[in-house]
Amino acid sequence: MTYYANPAGLPPQTDLLTDRAIVTEAYTVIPRGVLRDIVTSVLPDWTGTRTWILNRPVPGGPTTFAQYVMEVAPGGGSGRPEAQKTVEGFVFVVDGELTVSIEGETGILAPGGFAYAPAGAVWQVRNDGTAAARFHWIRKAYEPLEGYTAKPVFGNEQDIEPSPMPDTDNKWRTTRMLPVDDLAYDMHINVVTFEPGASIPFAETHVMEHGLYVLEGKAVYHLNGDWVEVQAGDYMALRAFCPQACYAGGPGNFRYLLYKDVNRQIML
Template structure:
């Protein structure tokens, strides 16, 4: 099987002669953080990590994310963390974009390459290290877990290449979703999936729903409907969509358009 190729930022800074024009936008309904703004000057260090820097793509603040945080993490060879999660009630998903990542969960070692996916339940004992000779980059999604009596999620790690995508009904496979947990499993209060569109495929209606979204574009390009705007996006771009923000897309080609998608699911709406 061919090794997948996902976009990961190089950092650096534009030249002084570069134009300031870019596609970055923040609104009450959505935000677009294009890959061109993922530069050295906007990275953060993470306590408890070494040889690591992170681009914080989303965090719970007024007018932005309410249910999750999302990072793009870059780890130098030999870098990593023995205690990456500082909060006991927080669950995570890690998705490898480039390099070799050694993930140890409850004493079990997993060697992940691009496409590697791991779910870490709240309270899990896990660590992460760059086990290769080149930098390793990954998406890290964190959410405060909402416990549900009688349902407890378990940790797992695998390669997305080993999970068959599920075609959306009536699309002849031109629109498909790679699901890493059973949608009916109430132990999970978030899904982090991969959505794939063949060139020219579309979301044929304006989805409007209660789930909040974080989307990191892994491959390709598209025109995405966000609220009442059509926005061009490409590999390396990040989008945040508030609950009920209308959304749709046209995949632009010439290759597949694929993104990592976060959404909150399977819990009652809290009113008190």
């Protein structure tokens, strides 16, 4: 199993400026060629680390989450990655090896490895390896629910049996990394897989926001009436009720990391 990890750097001066980056009232597409050194940030309480911020709450866009691509050099990391006690976090490794400790439980995450840190948890991240570690960090303001307590979760998506979507002959399947039947969790993080030629056969239009990072392959995505080509390393941020569907283009599988907010009443 392979996962695209953005190489950064800068394009040569001879390249054309035309690209697929677009921001609309319903969605944003950030192509992989946009994630260059010039747009990185250095975060407080992190050492040996640079960050590409893929999504933050902005008017007209998704408002429930932030998503980063993190690159941690050997020996780098953070003893206090999350400064807000009300914010939960999810880490998904795409390259290298990362050691994550949450409330005294430690996991060494290889590509495909993930960890969930509940809001208010004491946790740390470090790179004990000899090469850079690259991972996604998804942050969400947790919405507490009386009688339910979210707990740390560790795993690797390659060890989880994907669930086939109904009536698709197993050509569209979803790997669910957080418990889907436990109301303690107010977000789902999945890896979605389409075999070549498989599709979402209708325009999904729903209240859940999405962050989609393409891990592998290519497809044509239908977003709010527009057809957009995407490939490994591209990122899409979809606001609530953005109509969405796709066709997987082949020749290999099309796979992406998916965030969505779930399991809570709409507060008025």
